[in-house]
Amino acid sequence: MQFTKDILDMPTRPFANAVEARKKQGLEILSLGRGEPDFVMPAYIREAMIDAARQCDTGYGASQGLPMLRAYIADSLNSTYGTAYDASRVIIAPGVKSVLHLALCSLLDAGDSVVFLTPHFGNYPALVKMAEPTAKAVTVSLRQDYTLDLPALEKAVSQPRVKCLLINMPHNPTGAVLTQEDMDAVARLCSEHGVYLISDEVYEKLVYPGTIHRGFAAYPALLGRLLVLGGYSKSHAMAGLRIGYGAGPADLIATMNRLAQHLYTGTCTFAQAGACAAYTHDALHLPPYVEQLARRAERFHACAQSLRHMHGVPPHAGFFYFADISATRMDSNAYCIKLLEETGIAATPGIAFGDSWDRHVRFSLAAPDDVLAQAMERLARFDRAFS
Ligand code: PLP
DSSP, rough: OOOOOOOOTTTTTTHHHHHHHHHHHHHOOOOOOSSSSSOOHHHHHHHHHHHHHHTTSSSOOOTTHHHHHHHHHHHHHHHHHHHOOOGGEEESSSHHHHHHHHHHHHOOOTOOEEEEESSOOOHHHHHHHHTTOOOOOEEOOOOTTTTOOOHHHHHTTTTTTEEEEEEESOOOTTTTOOOOOHHHHHHHHHHHTOOOEEOOOOTTTOOTOOOOOOOOOOOOOGGGEEEEEEEEESSSSSSSGGEEEEOOOHHHHHHHHHHHHHHHHSSOHHHHHHHHHHHSEEEETHHHHHHHHHHHHHHHHHHHHHHHHHHEEOOOOSSEEEEGGGGGTTOHHHHHHHHHHHOOEOOGGGGEEEEGGEEEEEEEEEEEOOHHHHHHHHHHHHHOOOO
C-alpha cells in the first residue's frame, strides 16, 4: 500500500525517538516541552461538565456548536472590540486546530497560496496540505529579534493567488506580540490585497503585565474577511477536552459548518457546557498565573544570557522561551538529543517551527518553579562542559 508522502512526519522524530528510548530505560526526564498550562482546570468548569453529564446531555449536539456557548463568545468579542457578532457567526470545533482545518478547507481552491510567519505552530504546513494538496505555503521569517519583517510580508502577500494570511499572535514559540504599528500595517495589507486574515489568538489571555495585545477584530475594515480563532486549552487547562472556536463572516462560518456536519457531526456536548462556565465566572486564576509566567520568563532569559552557547529575546506572552543555540554549531535535533542524554532536559527542537529555525530550541515555562530552577542549573553545567 502506498501512503501519501505529502503529509510528512514531524521533523522532530529523531528527538522524539530519543525521548521514547530514555523512557523505556526508566531514566529521569525533566520535561520543558509542555504546551499547556501547569495548573488544574478551574473547579467551576469541572462542575458545569459534571452537571451536564448528570443530566445525560450526551446526544448529538448542533454541528455549529452549543448556541449558548456561541452567544457567549460573540458577546465577549463584542464587549472587547465593539463588534456586532452574534451566535450565527461563531462555530465551535474540537480544538483550534479543527477550526483552522475547517477554515482552510472552506477557503482554499486549487493553486491558492497561504502566507504564514515562521517560526510557525508545527501543524500549520500539514493543515494547509490536508485542506488543499495543491496549495502553496508561503512563509515569512520573523527577524532574529522576533519582530515582524514588514517588507517581506508585504512582498509575500502581494504575490498572485494568495487567498489568506494566517497570523498567530501572541506567538508560539517566541512569545512575541505585534506592535500597534505592525497590526495597523497587517490590517492595511489584508485590505489592500483582498486576502482573508485568519488570526490565531489562542494565547490571548497569557499576555504578560506591561504588554498590550489587541486582536484584529479591533479593525472594522477587516471584519468582512477576518476569522478570529480562540479556545480554552491554554487559558483554562482544557486542552484534552478539545474545544476551539472561530468567529467570522456569515458565509465562511456557514461553509465551515457544512464541512463540520460531514467531518465530526458536533463537538463534545458536556465539554461545551464546561466552556460556558468560563463566561459566567471570573477567571481569577489567570492574573497570578500570567505574573508567574512572566517571572519565569525573566529568570530563564537571565539564565540564557549568562550562557556562552545560548541567547534569546524576552517573551511578552505565553508559555515559551525560544533560544538561539547557533553558537553550538549543532542542528536542533542533535542539540536536543545531547541535552536530553547529558542532563535529562527535554526541550523542543526549533526545526518543528520551520526549516530556518533549526538553530533554535523551545523551552516551556509551564513547569513548576523547582523544575525550572533545576533545569537552569543543569543548562549552566551543560554549557560549561560544551566544547
Ligand atoms: N494554535 C497555536 C499557535 C498553538 O500553539 C496551539 C497549541 O499548541 C493550537 C493552535 C492548538 O490549540 P487547540 O488545543 O485548541 O487545538
